Amino acid sequence: MTQIEExxxxxxxxxxSERALTGETMLLNMGPQxxxxxxxxxxxxxxxGEVIVNCIPDIGFLHTGIEKNMEAKTFxxxxxxxxxxxxxxxxxxxxxxxxxxxxxxxxxxxxxAQALRVILVELQRIASHLVWLGTSxxxxxxxxxxxxxxxxxxxxxxxxxxxxxxxMMTTYIxxxxxxxxxxxxxxxxxxxFLKIFPKRIDEYERLLTKNPLFIDRMVxxxxxxxxxxxxxxxxxxxxxxSGVDWDLRKVRPYMGYEQYDFxxxxxxxxxxxxxxxxxxxxxRETLKIxxxxxxxxxxxxxxxxxxxxxxPPRSEIGVSMEALIHHFKLxxxxxxxxxxxxxxxxxxxxGELGVLLAGxxxxxxxxxxxxxxxxxNLAVLSEMVKGLLVADLVAVLASTDIVLGDIDR
Amino acid sequence: MEKKLEPIVKALQEKFGVxxxxxxxxxxxxxxxxxxxxxxxxxxxxxxxxxxxxxxxVDYYPQTSPRFHVIYQLTSLSQNLSLQLRVPLNGxxxxxxxxTRVFKxxxxxxxxxxxMFGIEVDGHPDPRRILMPDDTEGHPLRRDxxxxxxxxxxxxxxxxxxxxxxxxxx
Numbered sequence: 001m002t003q004i005e006e007x008x009x010x011x012x013x014x015x016x017s018e019r020a021l022t023g024e025t026m027l028l029n030m031g032p033q034x035x036x037x038x039x040x041x042x043x044x045x046x047x048x049g050e051v052i053v054n055c056i057p058d059i060g061f062l063h064t065g066i067e068k069n070m071e072a073k074t075f076x077x078x079x080x081x082x083x084x085x086x087x088x089x090x091x092x093x094x095x096x097x098x099x100x101x102x103x104x105x106x107x108x109x110x111x112x113a114q115a116l117r118v119i120l121v122e123l124q125r126i127a128s129h130l131v132w133l134g135t136s137x138x139x140x141x142x143x144x145x146x147x148x149x150x151x152x153x154x155x156x157x158x159x160x161x162x163x164x165x166x167x168m169m170t171t172y173i174x175x176x177x178x179x180x181x182x183x184x185x186x187x188x189x190x191x192x193f194l195k196i197f198p199k200r201i202d203e204y205e206r207l208l209t210k211n212p213l214f215i216d217r218m219v220x221x222x223x224x225x226x227x228x229x230x231x232x233x234x235x236x237x238x239x240x241x242s243g244v245d246w247d248l249r250k251v252r253p254y255m256g257y258e259q260y261d262f263x264x265x266x267x268x269x270x271x272x273x274x275x276x277x278x279x280x281x282x283x284r285e286t287l288k289i290x291x292x293x294x295x296x297x298x299x300x301x302x303x304x305x306x307x308x309x310x311x312p313p314r315s316e317i318g319v320s321m322e323a324l325i326h327h328f329k330l331x332x333x334x335x336x337x338x339x340x341x342x343x344x345x346x347x348x349x350x351g352e353l354g355v356l357l358a359g360x361x362x363x364x365x366x367x368x369x370x371x372x373x374x375x376x377n378l379a380v381l382s383e384m385v386k387g388l389l390v391a392d393l394v395a396v397l398a399s400t401d402i403v404l405g406d407i408d409r
Numbered sequence: 410m411e412k413k414l415e416p417i418v419k420a421l422q423e424k425f426g427v428x429x430x431x432x433x434x435x436x437x438x439x440x441x442x443x444x445x446x447x448x449x450x451x452x453x454x455x456x457x458x459x460x461x462x463x464x465x466x467v468d469y470y471p472q473t474s475p476r477f478h479v480i481y482q483l484t485s486l487s488q489n490l491s492l493q494l495r496v497p498l499n500g501x502x503x504x505x506x507x508x509t510r511v512f513k514x515x516x517x518x519x520x521x522x523x524x525m526f527g528i529e530v531d532g533h534p535d536p537r538r539i540l541m542p543d544d545t546e547g548h549p550l551r552r553d554x555x556x557x558x559x560x561x562x563x564x565x566x567x568x569x570x571x572x573x574x575x576x577x578x579x
Contacts, residue, residue: 014534015535059540060539060542065556068550071556103433106433230460231513233461233462233518340432342432343435343482345462352462354462356480366467366469367550369463371465375517375518408540
């Protein structure tokens with residue numbers, strides 16, 4: 001038993017302070033079982049009483065091996081792996097990957113597919129923020145928040161089920177467009193959601209924004225300066241809460257985001273409360289985008305007609321031998337991509353979700369690297385929590401909105 | 410190449426003699442591994458590339474010279490530009506200097522670089538594995554590392570597979 005303890009401290013010797021070695025401060029494992037650590041994150045804390053001296057996040061429990069698995073599949077088939085990556089942002093992952101493939105092989109997307117992608121990705125952003133809001137409410141002991149948020153998220157998942165047949169692992173967005181056109185009920189379903197959701201945000205805000213308990217636990221907790229955030233590669237709402245106006249939808253518009261009128265919420269306080277407010281404001285801005293995209297949803301095809309990369313519509317297969325051959329060849333062999341690599345990024349609910357895609361001249365990628373935002377957002381955690389109490393750590397961790405599937409890959 | 414990027418690439422060429430490659434509007438600059446810290450410092454301080462977005466590698470196995478490219482994708486927020494620096498590594502000298510003093514983000518990403526590709530990082534403050542357990546052999550994202558799988562357990566082979574399962578030991 002004693003031997004095991006010595007080995008453990010050896011490994012972390014260079015990370016903890018001198019006092020930990022003499023036993024003056026205490027080393028405590030928070031997680032993986034702690035509810036606020038999402039089940040697969042261990043935080044090794046060095047504590048001086050209740051005060052955190054050091055926090056060492058320990059990741060790597062999932063071993064999904066998604067990047068490795070994607071190398072063994074063709075470009076089309078590898079897409080299903082991206083769903084499993086960040087399971088709160090499946091549409092966004094699909095979009096990032098498909099955009100990377102489209103850029104690599106130089107493929108155009110018809111306008112209707114672009115608008116549909118925007119609507120679905122923005123709905124997914126709301127769903128993701130709702131899970132964040134619900135679980136961070138839960139972490140700070142607001143149980144009702146969790147129930148309310150999941151009620152609304154359910155409605156979004158119903159829309160996903162309507163368009164793709166799946167609630168979470170959608171794979172609806174495909175290279176060159178989307179899987180198929182949306183059913184007629186889609187518009188009413190989204191409009192219903194747009195109608196009720198603003199009132200629901202007001203409800204959440206009434207519960208939390210001015211709540212004195214909430215404010216006490218969030219204001220001036222977990223300060224993250226602009227410089228630290230940039231140095232650690234933090235992106236998304238966390239960076240915007242630290243006063244950097246950087247949103248890829250605005251600065252490098254993709255999928256026609258330049259047509260939509262929306263604001264990017266920015267706060268300068270850089271604390272947990274600012275991150276909360278940025279995300280709440282984003283919910284409202286996102287609704288604006290969805291409404292505009294739905295209002296001018298163009299008619300037309302939803303998939304590119306480039307038969308080198310995109311399978312023909314299902315209806316053609318019964319009547320055209322050519323279509324059947326294309327379909328068969330594309331799904332068995334895949335399409336070749338140039339021996340080059342590209343980087344393509346979108347703004348996910350957590351920040352810059354980038355895909356580095358390298359082709360090798362054949363139908364399989366040489367390397368797919370997912371630059372996942374949660375990874376860097378968690379790396380900065382130890383800087384943010386030094387000197388805080390253990391209870392504050394829970395609030396700060398909740399405000400980073402990490403998804404462990406995004407981190408372990 | 411974008412207009413704004415031209416003087417920056419030119420400065421890199423003059424100072425470090427980089428070779429430049431372009432594909433679909435993305436600019437890749439190839440450097441030697443000993444130049445990378447200086448190059449990144451120059452980019453951050455003088456050309457205001459504040460964000461290091463990606464730090465990873467690509468394995469070109471079975472090609473051996475170079476076998477790996479270590480990739481540093483830089484983003485400039487103020488100018489809205491991005492630029493990729495690459496360090497090609499030959500099969501036998503897998504070593505890059507740490508860039509943690511320039512961008513803190515590299516602390517975890519370089520750990521991942523070692524864990525996944527076995528590229529050693531010189532002078533890294535915390536050189537532990539990050540995603541795999543400490544006693545793992547090999548580096549999973551190398552192209553010559555086989556893709557493993559788990560045999561499904563049925564009634565007829567339950568006992569046989571159960572014996573091989575790595576349950577937590579006492």
